[in-house]
Amino acid sequence: xxxxxxxxxxxxxxxxxxxxxxxxxxxxxxxxxxxxxxxxxxxxxxxxxxxxxxxxxxxxxxxxxxxxxxxxxxxxxxxxxxxxxxxxxxxxxxxxxxxxxxxxxxxxxxxxxxxxxxxxxxxxxxxxxxxxxxxxxxxxxxxxxxxxxxxxxxxxxxxxxxxxxxxxxxxxxxxxxxxxxxxxxxxxxxxxxxxxxxxxxxxxxxxxxxxxxxxxxxxxxxxxxxxxxxxxxxxxxxxxxxxxxxxxxxxxxxxxxxxxxxxxxxxxxxx
Amino acid sequence: xxxxxxxxxxxxxxxxxxxxxxxxxxxxxxxxxxxxxxxxxxxxxxxxxxxxxxxxxxxxxxxxxxxxxxxxxxxxxxxxxxxxxxxxxxxxxxxxxxxxxxxxxxxxxxxxxxxxxxxxxxxxxxxxxxxxxxxxxxxxxxxxxxxxxxxxxxxxxxxxxxxxxxxxxxxxxxxxxxxxxxxxxxxxxxxxxxxxxxxxxxxxxxxxxxxxxxxxxxxxxxxxxxxxxxxxxxxxxxxxxxxxxxxxxxxxxxxxxxxxxxxxxxxxxxxxxxxxxxxxxxxxxxxxxxxxxxxxxxxxxxxxxxxxxxxxxxxxxxxxxxxxxxxxxxxxxx
Numbered sequence: 183x184x185x186x187x188x189x190x191x192x193x194x195x196x197x198x199x200x201x202x203x204x205x206x207x208x209x210x211x212x213x214x215x216x217x218x219x220x221x222x223x224x225x226x227x228x229x230x231x232x233x234x235x236x237x238x239x240x241x242x243x244x245x246x247x248x249x250x251x252x253x254x255x256x257x258x259x260x261x262x263x264x265x266x267x268x269x270x271x272x273x274x275x276x277x278x279x280x281x282x283x284x285x286x287x288x289x290x291x292x293x294x295x296x297x298x299x300x301x302x303x304x305x306x307x308x309x310x311x312x313x314x315x316x317x318x319x320x321x322x323x324x325x326x327x328x329x330x331x332x333x334x335x336x337x338x339x340x341x342x343x344x345x346x347x348x349x350x351x352x353x354x355x356x357x358x359x360x361x362x363x364x365x366x367x368x369x370x371x372x373x374x375x376x377x378x379x380x381x382x383x384x385x386x387x388x389x390x391x392x393x394x395x396x397x398x399x400x401x402x403x404x405x406x407x408x409x410x411x412x413x414x415x416x417x418x419x420x421x422x423x424x425x426x427x428x429x430x431x432x433x434x435x436x437x438x439x440x441x442x443x444x445x446x447x448x449x450x451x452x453x
Numbered sequence: 454x455x456x457x458x459x460x461x462x463x464x465x466x467x468x469x470x471x472x473x474x475x476x477x478x479x480x481x482x483x484x485x486x487x488x489x490x491x492x493x494x495x496x497x498x499x500x501x502x503x504x505x506x507x508x509x510x511x512x513x514x515x516x517x518x519x520x521x522x523x524x525x526x527x528x529x530x531x532x533x534x535x536x537x538x539x540x541x542x543x544x545x546x547x548x549x550x551x552x553x554x555x556x557x558x559x560x561x562x563x564x565x566x567x568x569x570x571x572x573x574x575x576x577x578x579x580x581x582x583x584x585x586x587x588x589x590x591x592x593x594x595x596x597x598x599x600x601x602x603x604x605x606x607x608x609x610x611x612x613x614x615x616x617x618x619x620x621x622x623x624x625x626x627x628x629x630x631x632x633x634x635x636x637x638x639x640x641x642x643x644x645x646x647x648x649x650x651x652x653x654x655x656x657x658x659x660x661x662x663x664x665x666x667x668x669x670x671x672x673x674x675x676x677x678x679x680x681x682x683x684x685x686x687x688x689x690x691x692x693x694x695x696x697x698x699x700x701x702x703x704x705x706x707x708x709x710x711x712x713x714x715x716x717x718x719x720x721x722x723x724x725x726x727x728x729x730x731x732x733x734x735x736x737x738x739x740x741x742x743x744x745x746x747x748x749x750x751x752x753x754x755x756x757x758x759x760x761x762x763x764x765x766x767x768x769x770x771x772x773x774x775x776x777x778x779x780x781x782x783x784x785x786x787x
Contacts, residue, residue, distance in 0.1 A: 194775075198775045201774065214668075215667070216667055216668045218772025219772065220770075297671075298673065299608070299609070301626075303626050306622060307626040307629065308622065308626070309619075309621075309622040310612070310618065310619035310620070310621070310622035312615075312619070315672070351781070352488035354773075356670040356678070357668075357672055360773045362490075363488035365781075413775070415775065418777065438777065438778050438779070439776060439777050440488060440490055440493050441490065441773035441774065442490045442494075442773070442774050442776045443462075443466050443490055443772075443773060444772045444773070444774040445470075445731075445737060446772065447768050447769060447770075448679065448768060450667075
């Protein structure tokens with residue numbers, strides 16, 4: 183089988199993929215000087231920048247920075263949730279380029295997850311934030327939630343989707359966002375709504391949809407055209423995300439995982 | 454011997470990995486987070502507890518756990534656990550377990566970022582970032598400046614302000630979240646170093662190891678998630694002198710420094726009264742700090758192990774690897 187090229191291998195999903203598919207070989211490409219994965223027997227690591235990697239076209243991007251330019255435009259939250267806010271009301275929670283005068287707002291990266299700890303506040307309290315990471319800034323109204331879900335998978339067209347619903351139980355936010363603990367759950371309502379949102383977006387490729395369970399019902403808060411961690415558990419639950427979807431395949435509930443801080447030695451990457 | 458590690462993340466991972474294969478040791482790990490990674494290591498008994506800063510509930514639950522599990526040794530590994538335990542000891546708590554008992558007066562200096570900086574600035578002025586009042590006129594500050602809570606850990610609330618508008622917004626946001634206990638200081642560009650030391654019950658330094666971060670958890674800095682051990686006698690001497698100035702210590706402690714990018718001087722960022730978060734690096738290099746800590750705690754002789762030769766040293770990176778689990782014991786069986 184061909185080596186799977188992973189673009190943006192500094193993300194947690196990179197080792198998750200390599201662990202999920204021990205029979206496959208992976209080439210991790212990253213523009214980070216240091217990256218995890220050196221002790222994985224089915225992994226090689228190389229330094230690359232998004233423009234270099236994109237010349238070769240193929241690969242699984244784990245961060246929208248590594249998408250081709252034409253796909254990056256559609257990947258912005260402002261574009262995807264902007265479209266869904268009208269076409270998928272009332273489920274999609276809109277984002278704005280500026281926070282409103284009133285209320286509490288959550289600051290997000292427009293193109294990709296904004297690094298470091300989440301920032302939540304009023305417009306005045308968020309006034310200091312500048313876009314040092316190049317992710318773009320998007321503001322979303324902060325809402326209370328009793329549950330946090332991630333619907334993740336691969337879509338090739340309507341009716342050809344493999345996906346799973348993860349209840350996110352704990353996350354950590356560093357340079358990258360880490361899923362600390364999650365459980366695959368049986369939520370037909372989230373599957374149905376997610377498939378509808380993907381149909382509206384006419385999305386092709388990998389996806390992660392973030393949902394909040396609120397007093398007013400489910401609310402879609404994010405769409406990113408990439409995978410996150412949990413792939414070992416999803417495969418065990420019947421969702422093979424390296425295979426082409428045939429029909430709609432939904433991961434079985436009940437599988438759980440945590441992220442364990444794994445120490446290994448590395449060789450430096452660099453330009 | 455039943456050993457209770459307080460907290461199940463960061464330096465606790467070093468204790469768990471370094472001691473879990475020892476037939477003499479039965480490991481118990483406490484945390485308020487049912488999803489902390491330390492709960493999921495085979496052989497570890499999870500002990501869910503309230504947050505350490507919920508003082509009364511925490512103490513009641515901890516005393517119950519000590520009794521229920523017949524704990525012999527307690528090792529706090531988070532700043533909040535250290536603070537809670539030392540506060541109770543100051544107030545006369547006499548648990549029937551082995552634990553280090555450093556002086557409260559020393560912890561009051563070392564455990565508070567502003568008190569530490571102001572005290573050390575007298576004797577080590579070149580090794581402390583310039584400090585500013587929280588109500589300083591923003592137009593007069595030399596940007597960039599750092600504004601952060603004085604008593605939080607794990608990088609919580611740290612903000613680097615490049616200009617006065619940014620400083621004003623950050624001050625407003627942090628005051629909302631942390632009150633007035635905020636520290637404003639000079640931003641020090643450069644690499645992050647850690648000097649981890651182990652003192653015995655008499656306050657004698659028995660082990661000292663230097664480390665340097667190659668990458669930090671946050672883009673602005675903070676704890677290291679990749680790095681190496683280093684041989685830096687100047688750093689070791691400075692850190693040991695600072696601990697002495699604070700009144701000495703008993704048990705493990707680490708001081709975090711920035712090496713200034715232009716002057717190359719070491720500048721103190723903070724002290725953490727425990728092993729540093731990525732201290733498993735030392736175990737990877739043959740310096741098993743958890744084992745040495747346990748030996749010192751039990752009054753056994755401890756000697757400084759040598760650093761490996763430079764070409765045999767191992768560096769480290771932390772990756773967050775997906776591990777399937779059957780249940781979440783802290784959630785399903787609290």
